[in-house]
Structures are given as C-alpha cells and as structure tokens.
Amino acid sequence: MKEPRYLFPNDYMADPSANVFNGRLYIYPSHDWDSGAAEDDNGGHFEMKDYHVLSLDDVEQGEVTDHGQVLCVDDVEWVGRQMWDNDVAERDGKYYLIYSAKDKNDIFHLGVAVADTPHGPFVPQHDPIRGSYSIDPCAFKDEDGEIYVYFGGLWGGQLQRYRDNKALENAYLPEGEETALPSRVARMSRDMMQFAEEPKPVVILDKDGNPLKANDPHRFFEASWMHKYNGKYYFSYSTGDSHLLCYATGDNPYGPFTFQGVILEPVVGWTTHHSIVEYKDKWYLFYHDCIPSGDITWLRSLKVQRLYYNEDGTIKPVINK
Ligand code: FUB
16 A cells, blocks of 8 residues: 555545454544634634444555445433544444433533444433543554553543543643643443543653643544554554644653654644554554645545554554555
8 A cells, every 4th residue: 555545535534443343344424514613722613413334345545435424413311512533442342332422401421322232223321421531532452452542632522621530610721831631541330431541641741751731733622532552552543633643652652751752744634643552463554634625724534644653662653645
C-alpha cells in the first residue's frame, strides 16, 4: 500500500475507531452531514445525529460494507444532540458501543449501547455513564481482559469545565507555562455499564520528566487512542489547534506516558483524529481529512495508511499524500 486509501467515498464520515472482531476489521466513525449550522470554536457545526458501522476484510483494496444506521439521537432518552466520536469493546460475546453526545442541557457525557454482534444495531442505556463528561471515548481492552475508557476534549469538548471529576463554576483552560489539561482514563465495571473507578488524569511527560505545558504544540487536545506494541502502551491523541497527531508511551494503562513524537502532520481540515490497529500482521493508521469535500471542515472523509515502527519501538511519521 503506497498511497493512502479513501475508505468510503459514498458518504462523509470522521473520527474512525478501528477494531478487529472475529477476524474482520470494523470501523466506528462519526457520521458527518451538512446541517447548515454555522462554524464556531465549540464545534457547533458538528451536528451529527447517528452512527453507522463499516467493516471490511481487506484494508488495502477490499470492499467496505456499510451496516447502516446502528444508533441515532432519537433512540436515546438522555441525548439532545451532537453524537460525536464513539468506539466499541467486546466482553463475553457482547459488544459495547461507548459514545459521546450532548444531553438536553447541552452538556457532553458518555453513553453505552449494547449489541450481540460488532455491527449492531446497538440498544442504548437510558442514562449516560454516571460521572462521565466531555467527549471522544476510546475503549481499550488489555490482555488481562480489563477494559479502559480514555476520554476528553478541550474547547467544544468541555474538558476545561471539570477539575478532579467535578464540574467547575467557571471553566478554566490553562495557558502558557501552566501544566496542560490531561485526557482522562477509567476502568470499566464488569457489566460495562459504569466506570469502576473515578477517572484519572493521563499525564504526558517530556523527556526530562516534566508534564507537557499548555503552550506546547504537542500537548493533548482531544481524540485519545490506546494501543499496545511489544508490551508497551502507546497513548496517541490530537493536539487540536496545532493540528498534529502525537504519541507517548508508558508501562501500564494509566501512565504516566513519555512524549515520543508526531505521527501525522496537519491534514486538510481543522480536526485530526485517528486510530491505530494491527490487522493481518500489518499496522494501520485510520484517520480523516477534508480533501474530498473541498476543505469543508465539517464534511470529513475516512482514510487509511500503513504505519511502521522503527526497531526501537518509535513510530515512523506517516506522510499524508
Ligand atoms: O467529530 C466531532 C469532533 O471533531 C470529535 O469529537 C473531535 O475529535 C474532532 O474530530
């Protein structure tokens, strides 16, 4: 695979969470559309109202199956609008879709919906996960069977409204030399319906062991992803307003993680969001850009490219041609 592949030219989709279930590759994207909402710094133009599941068995040239709509805003009692990024994890033969959406007061939470197959349809819980907030869940299953959800996003993702898992009276976004706001991680309960613990900060350290600062273009903004390679934990994320995909590595799912480098330079479009997965002995980066829509930032297209590691375990930067 020499060139990146656009996966689904039939429709605009973004934020691909790629997972392998039963030997097939499934993609859980956000479903973009043109709602007519004006663009703003809080993502008011991302008015997504449903999810589709895509699957394929050959990433490089195989046919992509669209399993159709698997969950929509009207299916969920607590959701008001904006179904953003989602991901799926399997436990004991059931598939749990964890998604971010705004409640009827315009506050983001994470919800759970359950299915018997990886392609749904997914039956939603009546209420969001207790104590959940912000956006962009990544559901990571470790080799011991524990499932961890990484989440959080700045600006429209509302993470700056919380400290120590409590809502602040006034949002606070660190600036300059202050420590950057971290993503969060929580282990899921056995039944996958709740957090099994209070969410913890995902701390990213520089090579000197200091937490990344708010003015660092490599600091966390949104789009957490976790994968494991050769026993190491790779936490990757988007830097939002500096438009990079970066990664940091650690020895356990909670971190701390040490910053390693940039995976992908800015793509066409404001947002950048990805997942990394091994399928049929090859590693891939799934992401999106806005080239097909002519740089309309809320109409994004899914892409995939091979991803390679160096011998020392660092990731070779991916060139987005
Ligand atoms: O798709 C809506 C938002 O845009 C996601 O939640 C962010 O990660 C960004 O891709």
